[in-house]
Amino acid sequence: MVETLHLLKHILSDRTTTANQHRMMVGCYRFNEVDETHVLYKILQESRTDSDIKMPLYITDICAQNLTVPQVNDMLMTLLGKVGDDPSDNQPLAELSYKRTGGNPFFLITFVNMLQKNCHNHLLWFDLGTFQWKLDIPRIAEQTAATDNVADLMEQKLNLLSRQFVKLLQVASCLDTQFDRPLIKLVWQRTEMASRTLSAADSSASFDDLLDEAVSEMFWEQLPNGEFQCVHDHVKGESKDCLSLQPRRWISKLTSRLLLTLAEAAISLESNADFAIRQHQVGRALFENLEPRELEKAMFVVVNLLNKGQNTNQST
Amino acid sequence: MNYKMTNRHGIFLRQKFDMSFRGDMQPYAIIIALCEELCVTIWGWKHQGNQQRFGIICNKILQEFGNTELSLLANSIPTLQTIVSTSYAGKEKEKGPDKAGVFQVYLGGEESTCDYAIRSKHKLVRAFLKFFRIMSSRECFCPLVIVLDDLQWSRPCIY
Numbered sequence: 270m271v272e273t274l275h276l277l278k279h280i281l282s283d284r285t286t287t288a289n290q291h292r293m294m295v296g297c298y299r300f301n302e303v304d305e306t307h308v309l310y311k312i313l314q315e316s317r318t319d320s321d322i323k324m325p326l327y328i329t330d331i332c333a334q335n336l337t338v339p340q341v342n343d344m345l346m347t348l349l350g351k352v353g354d355d356p357s358d359n360q361p362l363a364e365l366s367y368k369r370t371g372g373n374p375f376f377l378i379t380f381v382n383m384l385q386k387n388c389h390n391h392l393l394w395f396d397l398g399t400f401q402w403k404l405d406i407p408r409i410a411e412q413t414a415a416t417d418n419v420a421d422l423m424e425q426k427l428n429l430l431s432r433q434f435v436k437l438l439q440v441a442s443c444l445d446t447q448f449d450r451p452l453i454k455l456v457w458q459r460t461e462m463a464s465r466t467l468s469a470a471d472s473s474a475s476f477d478d479l480l481d482e483a484v485s486e487m488f489w490e491q492l493p494n495g496e497f498q499c500v501h502d503h504v505k506g507e508s509k510d511c512l513s514l515q516p517r518r519w520i521s522k523l524t525s526r527l528l529l530t531l532a533e534a535a536i537s538l539e540s541n542a543d544f545a546i547r548q549h550q551v552g553r554a555l556f557e558n559l560e561p562r563e564l565e566k567a568m569f570v571v572v573n574l575l576n577k578g579q580n581t582n583q584s585t
Numbered sequence: 586m587n588y589k590m591t592n593r594h595g596i597f598l599r600q601k602f603d604m605s606f607r608g609d610m611q612p613y614a615i616i617i618a619l620c621e622e623l624c625v626t627i628w629g630w631k632h633q634g635n636q637q638r639f640g641i642i643c644n645k646i647l648q649e650f651g652n653t654e655l656s657l658l659a660n661s662i663p664t665l666q667t668i669v670s671t672s673y674a675g676k677e678k679e680k681g682p683d684k685a686g687v688f689q690v691y692l693g694g695e696e697s698t699c700d701y702a703i704r705s706k707h708k709l710v711r712a713f714l715k716f717f718r719i720m721s722s723r724e725c726f727c728p729l730v731i732v733l734d735d736l737q738w739s740r741p742c743i744y
Contacts, residue, residue, distance in 0.1 A: 273613055273614070274739050276613065276713055277616070277731075279714055291595075291727040291728040292731075293731070294732075294733065295731070295732040296732075296736045297733070298737040299735075303736075308739055
């Protein structure tokens with residue numbers, strides 16, 4: 270991937286034709302994860318110093334910081350349809366949200382969503398009588414815990430989800446970050462039928478529901494071209510962690526909701542091996558069912574998946 | 586943004602660096618994905634009544650690239666292979682099958698493996714450069730905007 274960066278730099282600083290006037294690249298990265306030893310840092314430095322004086326490579330840095338309390342307040346007031354009201358009315362919620370989220374905008378959205386989803390707890394709800402959003406600040410303060418990052422919040426969220434649903438997330442996490450509906454459906458049905466005796470019609474109906482759920486719960490988003498994409502990278506990582514619990518749970522025939530404790534997942538040693546086997550399964554399903562042309566596109570992903578399971582088979 | 590770009594004959598590409606897959610095995614996975622996306626768009630024109638633009642770009646690609654470079658690229662970009670082979674099929678009817686052997690992989694002479702590896706890497710890099718030069722020219726996509734997410738996950742390749 271470093272090679273990719275080098276090549277991109279070359280492409281951008283390619284001066285042999287006038288065509289280069291029409292290229293632009295936008296790169297996003299987490300500022301706190303790129304230090305002076307990081308490849309990206311070096312390449313950026315190089316591009317800044319190397320560029321020709323006659324035709325410099327224009328680099329603009331835009332640093333997106335966390336939101337401040339007044340900004341959080343603005344955002345919340347817009348979300349809750351209170352634009353034009355006195356900002357101080359909404360101040361307590363803004364301060365509380367800031368405390369819980371540290372002003373990270375993505376985190377903030379997830380947080381507010383969670384408040385609203387827990388409507389039976391009456392944390393935040395839309396009052397049909399007055400046509401306004403109502404909230405219970407003391408209750409929110411009491412029932413929500415400060416989490417360090419979005420991942421922790423998602424953990425709490427995953428805990429509330431059904432077993433089927435978590436499994437779908439896991440299967441999807443074996444695929445790339447983007448996938449289309451037929452693909453995920455194919456893999457899902459194959460793994461379902463392998464693990465239990467489910468008729469295709471049954472799993473098809475529940476599959477559509479699950480997929481809708483995943484989108485509405487904001488784990489995945491649907492792209493304009495109809496493909497799905499993981500909204501958070503940690504959803505991938507996290508559902509991978511949960512996987513180790515699955516076989517044992519199935520054996521014990523737990524039919525109710527699967528309560529996942531991430532701590533259990535962490536201490537479980539065979540988690541990686543299990544995940545590799547699942548990856549191998551998914552890889553095999555893809556390999557056997559894809560059209561040659563589709564397969565060619567996804568070749569590296571599929572081979573990668575097949576290889577993972579291979580290694581575990583040899584080692585055990 | 587995407588809409589604005591396509592309206593002005595430009596294109597807006599989006600790719601992201603990934604924590605787990607792709608990167609470890611393929612040093613140029615992202616670049617290849619970008620190229621593939623460009624080629625799919627071009628291929629789409631052929632079927633959307635934009636044959637003229639398709640023809641112009643095909644000719645440009647065939648003109649600018651040598652056979653070696655083209656086969657290198659086409660081997661890693663599936664849709665480019667489709668595009669090029671169809672346009673060759675068209676050409677062959679006029680000229681006769683003089684360029685039929687284009688998709689054979691070209692091997693170097695009696696060089697040592699190491700030299701050969703470095704040389705073919707340079708060849709590939711040059712081919713990619715040329716490809717993007719064509720793609721961002723006035724006839725193709727202008728402007729060409731690439732958005733790359735999660736650059737912090739770029740790390741050295743494990744071969």
